[in-house]
Amino acid sequence: MNSDFQDTWREELQTDDTWNGVRMETPPPLTARFRKKNPWPLAAGVAAILLTGSSLLNMQLAHQLADARTNTLIALLQQDTPLVALASIEDLRNRGLSDRAMEAIKDVVRFSEDPNAQLSALEALYELNALEEEHLVTELLSETQSNPEFIRAAIRAMNEESI
Amino acid sequence: MRALAGVYLLFAASTVLAEDLDVRANPERDQLRITVSTATIELEPGDDNFVRINYDCVAPEPEPGPDGLRVVKRAGIDPNLSRSSDKIEIRFREEGGDCRLRIKAPPTLATRLRIDQAGWIRIRDWRAPLSAWSAAGDVEVVNQQGPFSITAMSGDASIEYTGKVLETDSAITAASGTIALALPKQPSVSIRARAKWGDVMTDLDVVFADQVNATGAWSVTELGDGGPMITLRNLNEDIRILSSF
Numbered sequence A: 001m002n003s004d005f006q007d008t009w010r011e012e013l014q015t016d017d018t019w020n021g022v023r024m025e026t027p028p029p030l031t032a033r034f035r036k037k038n039p040w041p042l043a044a045g046v047a048a049i050l051l052t053g054s055s056l057l058n059m060q061l062a063h064q065l066a067d068a069r070t071n072t073l074i075a076l077l078q079q080d081t082p083l084v085a086l087a088s089i090e091d092l093r094n095r096g097l098s099d100r101a102m103e104a105i106k107d108v109v110r111f112s113e114d115p116n117a118q119l120s121a122l123e124a125l126y127e128l129n130a131l132e133e134e135h136l137v138t139e140l141l142s143e144t145q146s147n148p149e150f151i152r153a154a155i156r157a158m159n160e161e162s163i
Numbered sequence B: 001m002r003a004l005a006g007v008y009l010l011f012a013a014s015t016v017l018a019e020d021l022d023v024r025a026n027p028e029r030d031q032l033r034i035t036v037s038t039a040t041i042e043l044e045p046g047d048d049n050f051v052r053i054n055y056d057c058v059a060p061e062p063e064p065g066p067d068g069l070r071v072v073k074r075a076g077i078d079p080n081l082s083r084s085s086d087k088i089e090i091r092f093r094e095e096g097g098d099c100r101l102r103i104k105a106p107p108t109l110a111t112r113l114r115i116d117q118a119g120w121i122r123i124r125d126w127r128a129p130l131s132a133w134s135a136a137g138d139v140e141v142v143n144q145q146g147p148f149s150i151t152a153m154s155g156d157a158s159i160e161y162t163g164k165v166l167e168t169d170s171a172i173t174a175a176s177g178t179i180a181l182a183l184p185k186q187p188s189v190s191i192r193a194r195a196k197w198g199d200v201m202t203d204l205d206v207v208f209a210d211q212v213n214a215t216g217a218w219s220v221t222e223l224g225d226g227g228p229m230i231t232l233r234n235l236n237e238d239i240r241i242l243s244s245f
Helices: A002-013 A017-024 A030-036 A040-078 A082-093 A099-111 A115-127 A134-143 A148-162
Strands: B007-010 B014-024 B031-045 B050-060 B080-083 B087-092 B098-105 B110-118 B121-124 B130-134 B139-144 B148-152 B157-161 B170-174 B179-182 B189-195 B200-202 B209-213 B216-223 B229-234 B239-242
Touching (some): A040 A099, A082 B148, A082 B170, A099 A115, A115 B229, A134 A148, B031 B050, B110 B121, B130 B139, B157 B170, B189 B200
Parallel strands (some): B031 B110, B110 B130, B148 B170, B157 B179, B170 B229, B179 B239, B189 B229
Antiparallel strands (some): B014 B050
């Protein structure tokens, strides 16, 4: 009876290969399923991850380079070469200053023999509001070894200007 | 390293010390530093690798001691010379009196001249970085081709810069004297000038803009493509920026 039933269906389908074909059909490959989906969200996600990683790396490198440059400038300031000091102070001033850089600039006022280097350092300190309180000015003046009267007059002139 | 030919001359009221001082220099590496209390200094290029200083100093004759002894040789009257691996430093102390220094040296030797009390400085045809200042006296620099830091605390400062390319920032400061900067070759530089109680004047065909910051009002401009900054500061007198003297 079972065989009769199959025969009936064979006749209806008119071929034996239909069943074989159905049995032999392989499932669609996995990659084909992906292809059918929109690839852009995935690509965007991967790109975002890569970009974020790259940006972080770049920022880290930029920080390292800036730190290295600041260290170099501080080292240059510590040499007793007035013309190098002039350029280094200008460069440091444009970078914003760490406490260490600020101290290095104060040291130029304290220890440099060259009045122009001392004045450049002094101006940088004023522009960065590092001498807003009077005791800081007094302290710096008391530690200034070269040209103290000249530096005192320059400070007085700067204060008059800002009034 | 050092050749001395000294002459001590005794007058009734003063001691004259006249000498030649020669030091071999390495212009690639050395820095020449001369500090003197009261003096006039002339610096010009020499034709070899020696720093040759001809000086004469006049010091007042010291009073005899309370025991009546006469001073034959006074302490501290000789200049102090020190030579390190990269510096030639000569210091004339106050006891040495009023000195006249004529210096010839390689013009590529980085040089710093300093007068602590009074006297003028004249420099010509220098190619290396130059730093010079006088506490009271004029500083005159002609045909300077390297960067410079010049200060006349009480006197005029005049500098003729003839280089085409300024290597690094430079500056001139005066407190009570005129500043004159001549730029006959119109190098590519930035200039900022501030004369607190004087005028900033020029015959250059450039426009100066005002820039105000925490330290005052500056007049700023650029020549050519801009470049290293020349800062001019004067407290009481004028600043002149000229195409030539």
